Amino acid sequence: MASIIKTVKQIFMLFVLQCTKSNFALATIIESALEMCHSYSMNLKELAKHLNLSPTTVSRALNGYPEVGAETKRRVGAEAQRLGYQPNPHARRLATGRSHAIGHVFPTDRTLMIDPLFSDFVAGAAEIYAAHGFEVMLHAGGSEDEISVYRRYAQGGAVDGVVVLGPRVNDPRIAVLNKLKLPFIVHGRLDEHDDNYAWLDIDNRGAFQKATKLLTDLGHNRIGIINGLEDMTFALHRKQGYEYALRDKGISIDPMITSSGLMTEENGYRQTKRILQIANRPTALLLSSMLLVSGAMRAINEMGLHIGKDISVIAHDDGLPFLNAEGLVPSLTTTRSSIRAAGSRVAELLLNIITDADAEKPHELWSVDLIVRGSTGSVRV
Amino acid sequence: MASIIKTVKQIFMLFVLQCTKSNFALATIIESALEMCHSYSMNLKELAKHLNLSPTTVSRALNGYPEVGAETKRRVGAEAQRLGYQPNPHARRLATGRSHAIGHVFPTDRTLMIDPLFSDFVAGAAEIYAAHGFEVMLHAGGSEDEISVYRRYAQGGAVDGVVVLGPRVNDPRIAVLNKLKLPFIVHGRLDEHDDNYAWLDIDNRGAFQKATKLLTDLGHNRIGIINGLEDMTFALHRKQGYEYALRDKGISIDPMITSSGLMTEENGYRQTKRILQIANRPTALLLSSMLLVSGAMRAINEMGLHIGKDISVIAHDDGLPFLNAEGLVPSLTTTRSSIRAAGSRVAELLLNIITDADAEKPHELWSVDLIVRGSTGSVRV
């Protein structure tokens, strides 16, 4: 049945081609009818026949190989365009062994997936992929664990590479991916000087060190921090920066005014409240995400304190479009780095790795701007 | 060169197989060596040879066709498992014409992509896809417009179906997809009684009607609304519900206390401030998203008003995990519907459509709970 339909379509197709060739009056009408002939997709062989060329030549012409003459190339290109020919992606993948797709895997049992940072990162990456004719494949949760997904990806060449998100301390994924020889890049990194895998990271340590230093310079010596989950390397690095800056000034670290957990409005509120209720309460607060801010501000307001006066606040701003640090009152001092831009750059680097099989593995460390606004002030005496 | 490596691998592979067959002492060691032989992926033919069966039989056994005996099936399954055989996805797709992938396209020039609702929706959907062995393909921005992406998808069968997100008034996508015969489902819908395409929507109209009614019943007759972009159907429907409920009580609609725009913290703040500064200011406020809430609360606090007393607030809560309406102070009255659950259900429905080619197109309207909490109170006199 299906094949009958197909045959009919082919005949019809040939008819239309004849018409358009001979500038037949009905051509226009029929061409629009062709449009309706919904998803008829001509294949390479047909296109070749229509052009009186072999499939080989047509394929080469379309893929820009040098073995085919310029004029032929042009002719083929124009006709392919006119007839809306699209090579079948699966056939191409099978033949070339390259999938032109990048995999992104998110564990759903963790915070990461539900983290809105994700969508912004992927938005940035996806634009680059799209520009290079790559697709992005997503995998979330399900029964399969992240590592077996990678294994599966590597096996059949389902994707040409993957990006690893939200690296954790001692993250097992890196070793596996290296073993699988699946090109990958990590957004973030495990240790400062890792060089056996590609990564792009922001200088979390430096950022929080700078932020802490700003506060100590303003006279603060009781500084609280509300951080992300402590097995995430970004959170660890931020904490290190914080501790480093404190030690530098001879200020001791008080775990009571430290917190690590989910970056939600609610947690921002709770932890802020907890920390500010401590007898010797901090005069400044570092927040690891803008997502914590409104909760923290709520807690601060409730306690009758004023941001920038009674308590200084610095938050890390990933540039989420729905949370503007500058628009707050008072405007927020932040360490800022666009996660979307990071997504784009990560995509670029990964595509490079994929094309230049054995090029040097890139390591890119982005410094983070400390933008001083109204939420930080010298400590009140 | 590559082919030499491959040959070596195959020989090695055969060696390992022999060892494991004969329970050779070295088997364990070698098996682990095999593990290291990174991404060696055996193919169907090899597996068949190793089993002394034809590729046909093995393929059928693995895909559960009835033509192959139970015992053979078991044997094949066990051996495939043991050797970690995975059919090459591209070959399979080419042969079957089905891609086992679902497409999701996001325009990046609009708000939608950067909307964190997206990640939650996709998280829900992706789990279902994963459970059914489907991949999710994402496309964002780039130069290609959304409709040509669909066209491309339809052509080569790159995906088996797509989900349309954030439908707009007079959305052109639906007509195109219908013409392309590409299975699809819309999250949301254009008009109340649309039945020429599959959709799942929440009862936005009913939700905001209920919410508005709650407020009028509490004596409010000046009710403001801060809505999403007005060409999004969800926003339109919510507005209709709002207007309907007001008309029902004979309350006139004042465009001055109405707003539609991006759902960001900042816009929440601005619009709330604007609306509350109007001479005859509203005593209640409807917010179309939790993302607007903290901005709105900020504006309200700044003006020295108290939520639930001076002004009642109801927000729509999509169940974003980082924004908890119940944890706020006062806890927020909301119209609530989990966008993540919607994602899951949309995925299920789409998979049904794909398998049951010409089954009835599903239309599912989810009623929305109105959860009354502390942010609504009777109007002060």
Add this chain to the structure above:
DNA sequence: ATTGCGTCTCAAAGCGCTTTGGAAAAAACC
């Protein structure tokens, strides 16, 4: 012994593309 019917298995033909290894025609050299 022949036929009929299940059950189990296989060889071979695709799916639509790329790519290898020439071959024919055109151009350039001696």
Add this chain to the structure above:
DNA sequence: GGTTTTTTCCAAAGCGCTTTGAGACGCAAT
């Protein structure tokens, strides 16, 4: 003019799977 080189093209062989159509076998019915 004959030989080499370059240009331009092609036939055919895969890529790894599914699927069609049919063969081989055992067993009951004729």
